[in-house]
Amino acid sequence: MTTAIETPANLEEFRLKVRDWFSSNATREDAEASGESSEVEEGETEDFLVVARKFQNTLYDAGLSGLSWPKEYGGQGLTMNHQQVFNEEASGYVLPSTPFMVTLGMCAPTILQYGTEEQRKRHIGPMLRGDEIWCQLFSEPGAGSDVAGLTTKAVQDGDEWVINGQKVWTSGAHYASFGLIVTRTNPDVPKHKGITMFIVDMKAPGVTVRPLRQMSGASGFNEVFFDNVRVPATALVGVVDQGWTAAIGTLMNERVSIGAGGGGLGRGTGTVQFDRLAELATSTGAITDPVTRNELATIWVKERTLAILGDRMRASLKSGNAPGPEGSIAKLAGSELGSRVADMAMDLLAESGQAWNNDDEESLRWATNVLASPGGAIAGGTPEIMRNILGERSLGLPKEPQLDRDMPFKEIRTN
Amino acid sequence: MSVMTEEREALKAAVADYLDATFPIDKVHRIANGKEDVPAGEWTKAAQGLGLAGLVIPEEFGGQGASLGELGAVLQEFGRTLAPLPMLSSAALGTVPFLVCDNANVSKPYLEALAAGTATAALALSEAANQWPATINNTTATPSGDTWSITGSKSFVLDNGGADFYIVSASTPQGPGIFVVDAADVQRTDLNAMDLTRKQSAISLNNAKATPLAINAQEQLTKIQNLAATLVASEQIGGADAILKMMVEYAKMRVQFGRIIGSFQAIKHMCANTLVEVEQARGAAEDAADRAAEGEDITLSASLAKIACSEVFSDATLTNIRVHGGIGYTWEHPAHLYFRRARSTNALFGTPAQHREALLVGLGY
Incomplete structure (x- = not known):
């Protein structure tokens, strides 16, 4: 998909163009108040969406969206090195592009690879421009870590398919215009062999989106109900009953996109968490307590090693290596650090971590933090699933024997 | 994941080939048991062949003039193989003080003898x-x-x-x-x-x-000790990496309950956790060595590396014995050689607890 001629000179020219664009269209990170993890609230408010859309529109109009994507679908037809230059120049700037992560990081690559020509022409341009936001409808109440155990059904009816079932943990479903859904189309074959992927219009009759409130009180994702939702045959992505291949493609893209940009590695190299805890320990007087000191130093060590891992990962990608297991490593280490930080803060705050006055923002912030930390470990794959991935893909250990692998789906024990 | 330069990778690979051929683990085991000796003149041979003894000694004294980053990479290989040559003791810990004190008139004869591998x-x-x-x-x-x-x-x-x-x-x-x-x-x-x-x-x-x-020379003494902690950490991470490979290899081969034991999540997750810790500690060790090579103040980086590498090495060597079960704690199996090395280096040049306290003081708390 890369057609452009790339020379050191035009790469350099491109770098200057990107640098210029960022300096006049984006806010520097250090200009923002630092330290606040906005993970909980990001992407929820209408305002945030307006800002994000406008940013993406401007980016597209400047010819800086979809850099390595084919021209015929609205991309720029440039090389991965152009993308790399872009990423380098983007570092240090606040990019309000969270609502597009699923759209561009997961859905668009799937449509490009498995979609029809008509689907590519229809959707990829608007996705790159920020006009279409997509969501990914994979997980179900009965199919979490084992997504292939999904039971949402799609039945063919003439030129249409009728979808019934429920999806869950769907980020952005409340503002997405389209969704990529995987459904059960054949229960008489093993579970991986009877799955089909469709594009579904989120405004279609029968689609109900209900925000899910997390234990922290925030609402980042949704449950989505499908009640006799009709999609045209042209909404089929890939081949009937072979949707698992496409779904794996989508999930791999998620891993690459998380690995390359997020997963606790995207932020700066400072020790923000340590600094906040050390400040708190100083204010409570616990800073002289040997147990507190030991734990504080441990948190500094873990925060620094994670930052170094991030630097090394970027350096490795930059020198042309394929993404390795660092995404899963970073996710595991990052969520463990998050819980440890929250726990330590609660220990330091003691009673005032569980009840506080209206003006006590410090306690409120830490309490919110500790309530968000279990979710941080589970979203995007539980620690146990991450360890399976590392054990099987990075270390080459064999899978658990699978009881359901060759059995017709309808005979498998489900929830 | 590798972020080493090609040159450093090549050096590391050459040292790995040499050590694998000269000191396979069963030979190291026999030497540890006193049943065999280190071949006479082996260190001089290594000094002349691969330039190991004088790796970081300036060329004017007959050394290779390599950086502390290269030394760290080579020490990883010595840690991996437990090769009983004085790489850490002489070519690293015994050599670095001369470089830190930078007193050419006095150092010259010593450095020349060290580089030639005729003295340690x-x-x-x-x-x-x-x-x-x-x-x-x-x-x-x-x-x-x-x-x-x-x-x-x-x-x-x-x-x-x-x-x-x-x-x-x-x-x-x-x-x-x-x-x-x-x-x-x-x-x-x-x-x-x-x-x-x-x-x-x-x-x-x-x-x-x-x-x-x-x-x-208080300043030089502090520098030498920070470097010592960093170099020991480099050796430790090589050992931890070897142990990760050892446990994974066994988990892929051993069958119980009709299954390869590595297919049990309990075992798989022990291996995965070790991988997570090894990759992070490797970053800390290489970062500290590279910063030292750049002449930066490595007070914090050295403690970071020593804590991370000491802990992963100790944890990994214990996990490895558990993955192996009974065979893992026999005298004949090499697992305990690494376990012993891990516990030993954990204590040398500052325990993790001592370094944690040093870190907080260094950070101003």
Whole structure:
């Protein structure tokens, strides 16, 4: 998909163009108040969406969206090195592009690879421009870590398919215009062999989106109900009953996109968490307590090693290596650090971590933090699933024997 | 994940080939058991062939002039194989003080002999257990005419069974000093070392003739100790990496309950957790060595590396024994050689707890 001629000179020219664009269209990170993890609230408010859309529109109009994507679908037809230059120049700037992560990081690559020509022409341009936001409808109440155990059904009816079932943990479903859904189309074959992927219009009759409130009180994702939702045959992505291949493609893209940009590695190299805890320990007087000191130093060590891992990962990608297991490593280490930080803060705050006055923002912030930390470990794959991935893909250990692998789906024990 | 330069990768690979051929683990095991000796002249051979002895010694003294980053990479290979050559004790710990003190007139003959592999050095700073950084308690240097003489004692000296000269810290009227003392002028006693692959000694000095490398040298002593912690960490991460491979290899081969045991999540997750810790500690070790090579102040980085590598090495060697089950704690299996090395290096040049406290102080708390 890369057609452009790339020379050191035009790469350099491109770098200057990107640098210029960022300096006049984006806010520097250090200009923002630092330290606040906005993970909980990001992407929820209408305002945030307006800002994000406008940013993406401007980016597209400047010819800086979809850099390595084919021209015929609205991309720029440039090389991965152009993308790399872009990423380098983007570092240090606040990019309000969270609502597009699923759209561009997961859905668009799937449509490009498995979609029809008509689907590519229809959707990829608007996705790159920020006009279409997509969501990914994979997980179900009965199919979490084992997504292939999904039971949402799609039945063919003439030129249409009728979808019934429920999806869950769907980020952005409340503002997405389209969704990529995987459904059960054949229960008489093993579970991986009877799955089909469709594009579904989120405004279609029968689609109900209900925000899910997390234990922290925030609402980042949704449950989505499908009640006799009709999609045209042209909404089929890939081949009937072979949707698992496409779904794996989508999930791999998620891993690459998380690995390359997020997963606790995207932020700066400072020790923000340590600094906040050390400040708190100083204010409570616990800073002289040997147990507190030991734990504080441990948190500094873990925060620094994670930052170094991030630097090394970027350096490795930059020198042309394929993404390795660092995404899963970073996710595991990052969520463990998050819980440890929250726990330590609660220990330091003691009673005032569980009840506080209206003006006590410090306690409120830490309490919110500790309530968000279990979710941080589970979203995007539980620690146990991450360890399976590392054990099987990075270390080459064999899978658990699978009881359901060759059995017709309808005979498998489900929830 | 590799972020090393091609040149460094090539050096590391050449050292790996040499060590795998010369010191396979069963041979190391026999040497540790006293059933075999290190081949005579092997260190000189390694010095001349691969330039290992003088790796970081400037070319003008017959060395390779490589950076501390390269030294760290080579130490990883020595840690991986437990090869019983004085790479850490002499080519790293025994050499670095000369570079830090940067006193060419005095250092020249020593560095030339070290680079040629015809002599080895050892670093003797510690006098008592549980002191980091090492403090000079009762070792005193007195000037007498053109030379100095030292009286006192040092312990936990990594000297590979006996070095040709010792780098000794001692108090002087002008603050702490760093001296070189010939082996002939010290009384050396073998300690009973837990690590069977590396000998340690206690030395005592009784009016021993000493050549000063630096006087009023608190700054140099601090630098040397930070470098020592960093270099030990480099060796540790090589050992931890070898242990990760050992446990994974066994988990892929051993069958119980009709299954390869690595297919059990309990075992798989032990291996995955080790991978997570190894990858992070490797970053910390290489980052510290590279910062040292750039001449940065590595006080914090050295502690970070020593904590991360000590902990992962100890944890990994225990996990490895558990993955192996009964065979893992037999004398015949090499698992305990690494376990011993891990526990030994955990304590040398600052325990994790000591480094954690040093870190907080260094961060201003």
